[in-house]
Amino acid sequence: MSESESAIQAAGLELREEPVAADREAVRRMVADSGFFSEAEVEIAVELVDERLAKGPSSGYEFAFVESGGVVSGYACYGEIPCTVGSYDLYWVAVDRSQQRRGIGKLLVQLVEDRLREAGGRKVFIETSSKPQYDPTRHFYDRCGYVERARFPDFYAPGDGKIVYEKSL
Amino acid sequence: MSESESAIQAAGLELREEPVAADREAVRRMVADSGFFSEAEVEIAVELVDERLAKGPSSGYEFAFVESGGVVSGYACYGEIPCTVGSYDLYWVAVDRSQQRRGIGKLLVQLVEDRLREAGGRKVFIETSSKPQYDPTRHFYDRCGYVERARFPDFYAPGDGKIVYEKSL
Numbered sequence: 527m528s529e530s531e532s533a534i535q536a537a538g539l540e541l542r543e544e545p546v547a548a549d550r551e552a553v554r555r556m557v558a559d560s561g562f563f564s565e566a567e568v569e570i571a572v573e574l575v576d577e578r579l580a581k582g583p584s585s586g587y588e589f590a591f592v593e594s595g596g597v598v599s600g601y602a603c604y605g606e607i608p609c610t611v612g613s614y615d616l617y618w619v620a621v622d623r624s625q626q627r628r629g630i631g632k633l634l635v636q637l638v639e640d641r642l643r644e645a646g647g648r649k650v651f652i653e654t655s656s657k658p659q660y661d662p663t664r665h666f667y668d669r670c671g672y673v674e675r676a677r678f679p680d681f682y683a684p685g686d687g688k689i690v691y692e693k694s695l
Numbered sequence: 696m697s698e699s700e701s702a703i704q705a706a707g708l709e710l711r712e713e714p715v716a717a718d719r720e721a722v723r724r725m726v727a728d729s730g731f732f733s734e735a736e737v738e739i740a741v742e743l744v745d746e747r748l749a750k751g752p753s754s755g756y757e758f759a760f761v762e763s764g765g766v767v768s769g770y771a772c773y774g775e776i777p778c779t780v781g782s783y784d785l786y787w788v789a790v791d792r793s794q795q796r797r798g799i800g801k802l803l804v805q806l807v808e809d810r811l812r813e814a815g816g817r818k819v820f821i822e823t824s825s826k827p828q829y830d831p832t833r834h835f836y837d838r839c840g841y842v843e844r845a846r847f848p849d850f851y852a853p854g855d856g857k858i859v860y861e862k863s864l
Contacts, residue, residue, distance in 0.1 A: 564778065566777070566778055567778050570777060570778065608735070608739060609733065609735055609736050609739065609851065610850060610851050610852065611851065611852040611853075612852075613850055613851070648849070648853070649849070649850070651847075675845070675847060676844070676845035676846075676847070676859070677845075678820075678844060678845070678859075678861070680817070680818070681779060681782055681818070682778065682779050682780065682782070683779065683780040683781070684780075684817070690845070690847075692847070
């Protein structure tokens with residue numbers, strides 16, 4: 527068992543890495559309730575679950591769900607970037623509102639990094655918005671050891687830039 | 696008719712913006728023959744045609760083909776970046792080997808830019824490799840007015856970084 531799996535167990539949580547149909551609604555709820563994401567972004571988060579349910583591993587999307595008594599507390603979605611050798615995108619990390627400040631986000635990021643190391647991953651990328659409301663998100667990635675690698679002003683919309691974080695494994 | 700459409704006509708070429716099934720092979724040939732792309736990349740170029748053929752405009756992939764006497768001389772593939780307002784990726788520009796040095800690539804880029812301006816596009820992004828073999832590609836983007844915005848060393852593979860170019864419309 528990897529260190530991150532032990533830590534999830536020690537926190538009284540269960541890990542599940544294969545999505546089921548009910549995860550569509552769990553993902554929708556967690557991503558929407560976070561208040562950070564637009565409706566279009568919520569739909570995309572759900573679509574990635576759909577892709578995985580329809581196509582399995584060939585979808586390119588990997589998932590990790592942590593649960594407490596069968597209820598999803600948080601999840602991560604990641605995948606190898608097409609046409610790269612060992613570069614991965616961490617697409618989503620979301621934690622149920624009632625379960626925040628318990629360190630679940632960090633446990634999920636560590637689990638993903640362990641899985642990527644096992645798979646020969648070299649780099650993890652995370653994209654996020656430059657808007658002030660995302661300050662907590664960016665501090666979270668800082669604390670997880672991610673480094674800002676690029677900024678694209680006005681990328682998402684005028685006044686809403688993209689920041690790309692990277693971590694070498 | 697936009698300026699770029701007139702220029703395509705003046706060059707004795709025809710423009711077509713809806714892919715047909717035969718474009719799968721034309722795209723495969725042009726992208727493979729360029730010598731710049733891996734097999735996996737060639738497959739992705741063809742997959743984008745498939746997505747468009749299967750889903751139409753909702754695929755998110757737009758195309759422009761220039762033809763001479765019914766034979767495809769070059770093509771471009773582009774699309775709005777999900778969750779952005781007016782930011783587009785120019786995914787592919789490829790010109791048949793026998794038709795190069797006629798300015799077809801530049802005509803295609805100008806046509807794409809005209810289309811994006813018409814659609815309210817603000818920014819165009821292009822990603823390419825940092826490897827020396829891509830020097831001509833990067834010089835081409837320079838000449839088209841694209842500016843290097845970010846570099847990610849070792850992104851595609853060790854020693855093969857990604858460069859992101861941007862142009863504001």
